[in-house]
Amino acid sequence: MSSSSLIRSDVQPSPAPSPPQPVLPLTVAAVVASVIGIALMVLAAVELRNFNHHGVVSTIIGVVLVLLTLYPLWPTLRSIGAGRERARLLQDGKLVAARRSAARGREDAQIGMGYAVASVVVALLLLMVLANSAHGNGIAHTFFSSSAWRQSFSQMLPAFWINIWVALIAQVLVLIFGLLLAVMRMLPGRAGAPLRRIAIVYCDVFRAVPAIVVIYLIVFGVPLAAPGLTKISPTLLGVLALTLTYSAYVAEVYRAGLQSIHPSQTAAARSLGLSYFQTLRTVLVPQAVRRVIPPLLNDFISLQKDTALLSIAAIGEALLTATIWQAKLFNLSPVTLAAFFFIIITIPQARFVDYLINRDASKRAGG
Structure with a gap:
């Protein structure tokens, strides 16, 4: 018997292919x-x-x-x-x-x-x-009565406008004050230690205290503590309370963005003769702001929703107006209408945040 026939006899036949699974x-x-x-x-x-x-x-x-x-x-x-x-x-x-x-x-x-x-x-x-x-x-x-919606809509819409402009003003102030707090937390050396500690204490306190408590203390406490300020609108005091609360959160977002920049860029800027504040203004802050836009927008969505907390201070925004109508009609549909208003304005913001995140991920992947 030849060697080729021996080799062929030792080869095991391959198993028959199985039929495809039934549909x-x-x-x-x-x-x-x-x-x-x-x-x-x-x-x-x-x-x-x-x-x-x-x-x-x-x-x-x-x-x-x-x-x-x-x-x-x-x-x-x-x-x-x-x-x-x-x-x-x-x-x-x-x-x-x-x-x-x-x-x-x-x-x-x-x-x-x-x-x-x-x-x-x-x-x-x-x-x-x-x-x-x-x-x-x-x-x-109980929650979706079209009759209750029709009766309350004419007052609910202008009341919701208060929520919108309060959020817009507070967002601008939070951007500025939050960046200031972040810079204070990152001041270098022993000279910056006192301001660093103040910024740390501020952020820890206002992140720990609920926003509704801050609103209550500011709106009702400021006129009592300073009678000369009684002419200030409670709505503006509500803007101040939201600004104090959310500046602590936004400061941490800024700080995370600043710390994400490689230290070599700071070293290069300082080696060119730039001061610490010039380095922040021209090198670090512009890059950090671009990186933290998505989390900043997430915080602003939360800020938009938390404007409803102003109702505890008898500020005539959407939720307070809805509760008045709810008591008048013995129906919760006006409150649901207020929720729809917030949904309409916050969902596009959330989708825009997703778009920014996906675009940033695509750029990092080289797409």
Whole structure:
């Protein structure tokens, strides 16, 4: 027997390739989830129509929701076609093509399943919100009464303008005062030690005390402690309280940005003859500000929301106006309207922060 035949006899035959996984189980699950989602959404549409007393708008919204719930059936039908194609290709012995078809069918079935489950979740939430609303109670009537919104809107909108301009003024002051605190915390040498300690104590205290306590102390305490300042508007005192609180947080953001700059840049600037403050102004601060814009905007979003705390000082902003209407109507829908106002103004800011973060990450990755 030749050596070549011995070698061939020792070679183990490779195992037969396994057929691709079937598509049918995922497809059946997607169909079941789609049918459940459609049924629940139809019930939710009926409840919505009853809640709005058979109104045209609620009917249109319900029809649109039901039509959107039909979308999972489309990828599910594609997965059925891919499953049939898989079976046909297996019969023809085209294993690779069958694998591709099966993978495509499973992906379509998973897409249909994902959208169907989302439809079920949305429909269940709508049913929970709309339960018993046709009888004058329930979540929808308590929190989302269109009648209460219409009655309170004319006063809620100008009241929310107070929240906006208070936040804008406080943000400008916080940017300036927070940067000053950050510079104080980073003063070098023994000469800067007293100011460093003052800045540290300030940041520790105002980060520890709740903003609502600071507002209460400033708005009510300043006129009592200094009678000559009683003519100052409580709203301006509220701006001062928010500025004192958020400057402590923003100072830490600034400091983190300054410390993130490599020490070699400071050394290079000082070697060129720049003083410490010239180095801060021309080298460190411009770079630090660019780096800390996303966290600064996050703090400003929180500041925008915390303007609602001014209601404890009887300042006529959105929340106080909403609580007055809530007491008048015995319904919490005006408070929900105030929440919608804050959502409308803060969500675009949050998306802008995400955009800045993603853009910065793309630049660092070389994209």
